[in-house]
Amino acid sequence: MIVRPLEADDPVRAVFAARERGVAIALATSGTTDRPRFVVRDPESWWVSFPAYSELTGVRAGATVWVPGPLSATMNLFAAVHAAAVGARVVDEPGEATHACLTPAQLDRLGDELEPEAVVCVAGARLEQRSAGPQVVHYYGAAELSFVAAGNHGDDLQPFDGVEVDLRDGEIWVRSPYICLGYADGAAGPLRTDPDGWATVGDRGRWSGTALRVLGRPGTVTTAGATVVIAEVEEQLARIARGPVAVFGVPHAVLGEVLAVAVVDEADLVVLRTFAREQLPSSHRPRRWQVVDELPLTAGGKVDRVRLAHG
Known part of the structure; x- marks a missing residue:
């Protein structure tokens, strides 16, 4: 029982x-x-x-x-x-x-x-x-x-x-x-x-x-033939962002998928874009950026990446 x-x-x-x-x-x-x-x-x-x-x-x-x-x-x-x-x-x-x-x-x-x-x-x-x-x-x-x-x-x-x-x-x-x-x-x-x-x-x-550094479950994006672990990109961006940040994948007509980023603090856009351009390999650079009032949450209180991807 x-x-x-x-x-x-x-x-x-x-x-x-x-x-x-x-x-x-x-x-x-x-x-x-x-x-x-x-x-x-x-x-x-x-x-x-x-x-x-x-x-x-x-x-x-x-x-x-x-x-x-x-x-x-x-x-x-x-x-x-x-x-x-x-x-x-x-x-x-x-x-x-x-x-x-x-x-x-x-x-x-x-x-x-x-x-x-x-x-x-x-x-x-x-x-x-x-x-x-x-x-x-x-x-x-x-x-x-x-x-x-x-x-x-x-x-x-x-x-x-x-x-x-x-x-x-x-x-x-x-x-x-x-x-x-x-x-x-x-x-x-x-x-x-x-x-x-x-x-x-x-x-x-x-x-x-x-110390154990947890990268999360291997959600991945395949972009132009390269497989990118979303958690690894988000970890690097979150370390320098002033506000909340979420990375997720969205479809792309040519590349298959690309990485996208949502931030709450608009000032993070310039900082994170510069960091991505200068520090991340091309396959790991987000191609789409957006500012949201707040990150949507699932019923369990986690960031809802599905809603962000379809928002």
């Missing part, structure tokens, strides 16, 4: 009930599709990570946690379940929160609503180093793998407590007690495992000293 918390009136209580009964739970993966696949996991795979998550975030008994995103996003449901398990309380208003759980895009958009002393746990996408704003901690993970690495920003990620990390030809493989059991309903997905208990969802990364 599998419990689907999102079908319950109280998803958090449904997760607790599944653990009490010793049955698995099925959780939707986030993304841009309207029909997400469901990841099956033993609730205990969450509970064993609670001490390390409390240490990372400071969320303990008496804390108040703001989780503005939908519980259909695994990171948000986890934060709500963890809060209930340790005696913290989820609140509806940011001004009441000692802690928050946000994606990087939500942090840019909503972070100013928090009290200055609030601590924000940021996940769901890479977080660039910040010089201002609320105190943040950051982790990289996936619905299938749960926690992989954590730190203060995307250049400061160390393997999460209890997690082994191995890079195999640039692909991130992990072994931990937090990995899921598979997918519900026979669905196919990016999760792959080996006989020794290692698993990957295909995200790519590299070591920078002892």
Whole structure:
């Protein structure tokens, strides 16, 4: 038997009930599709990570946690379940929160609503180093793998407590007690495992000293016969941009596809165009640039590249 918390009136209580009964739970993966696949996991795979998550975030008994995103996003449901398990309380208003759980895009958009002393746990996408704003901690993970690495920003990620990390030809493989059991309903997905208990969802990364630099899943654009990993271009542009930036692919009648860039701060256009022209190989240079009021988000709080490409 599998419990689907999102079908319950109280998803958090449904997760607790599944653990009490010793049955698995099925959780939707986030993304841009309207029909997400469901990841099956033993609730205990969450509970064993609670001490390390409390240490990372400071969320303990008496804390108040703001989780503005939908519980259909695994990171948000986890934060709500963890809060209930340790005696913290989820609140509806940011001004009441000692802690928050946000994606990087939500942090840019909503972070100013928090009290200055609030601590924000940021996940769901890479977080660039910040010089201002609320105190943040950051982790990289996936619905299938749960926690992989954590730190203060995307250049400061160390393997999460209890997690082994191995890079195999640039692909991130992990072994931990937090990995899921598979997918519900026979669905196919990016999760792959080996006989020794290692698993990957295909995200790519590299070591920078002892820190894990996560490049993301290999979304690619094939332009004039060259295959370009979008995450690698976005990483370089985001490091020098003042505001949010997103890279995505769009069709091109001659080249097949080209890279496009959306920025929120118009001043970034000149800086990023100059950088791309002088520092990137021709195959990696974006050909289309646009300024948007804000980057569109999926229901899970991640940048919606499909909407940008069709906007």
